[in-house]
Amino acid sequence: MDPLNVVARGHHLALLSRVHDYQPEQLDNVMYRDRAFFDYGGNLRIFPMHELPFWRVAMRHNVVPAELDYAAKVEDCEAYFARKALAFRTLCRAKTWASWTSHFIGRDIGATETRCWLNKLMDAGEAVSLAVEGEKEPQYMPAADLSALEIISQGGVP
Structure with missing residues (x-):
């Protein structure tokens, strides 16, 4: 439909x-x-x-x-949607990422697991943590989008 x-x-x-x-x-x-x-x-x-x-x-x-015609392994599914949630949100707090990822994988993700996932994504070079002026908590985004953010911060258009 x-x-x-x-x-x-x-x-x-x-x-x-x-x-x-x-x-x-x-x-x-x-x-x-x-x-x-x-x-x-x-x-x-x-x-x-x-x-x-x-x-x-x-x-x-x-x-x-x-x-x-197969079902992905649970671990592969969760890793896929962990990246997809970050890409979909582009720039978000850990709690927002966890909420979106939880929706995609059909289960809740607590604060400890959220930190583990985001650290894993950063260690793999797939995510970065940013300090945003006026925000208390760090923001996370796909590492692949960092170059576009740098262009924007210099007044350019990616």
């Missing part, structure tokens, strides 16, 4: 024309809060969640290329 609500999503228009007093939140709640339905296919088909095990066979053949 297209997550952009420019006018309205097509499935909401169909339901508005067929269901008395329909509100878009009703479908959103059962799909995203309750996880009772899932969408699949190029024409916005919505199916009950109990059908997912049967659709996964078709999804595997039709959607997932053979070279990507």
Whole structure:
């Protein structure tokens, strides 16, 4: 489904024309809060969640290329999303990074683990810690973005 609500999503228009007093939140709640339905296919088909095990066979053949038909190891997944959260936030406090990473990996990250992860990223040359004027806590950003920050600090455009 297209997550952009420019006018309205097509499935909401169909339901508005067929269901008395329909509100878009009703479908959103059962799909995203309750996880009772899932969408699949190029024409916005919505199916009950109990059908997912049967659709996964078709999804595997039709959607997932053979070279990507595997699940990453937990450690690899967490390392990937640790970097992705930092890249997505660009410049952030440790607590903000932990919140985003927690969202991506589906579990909480405490202060000690946060420090370990950020130190690991810095030791690997993937992140840098910066002191930002007016901020008490250090800010973290991808090391690859440091050159752009230096250009900006000199009044340039990267």
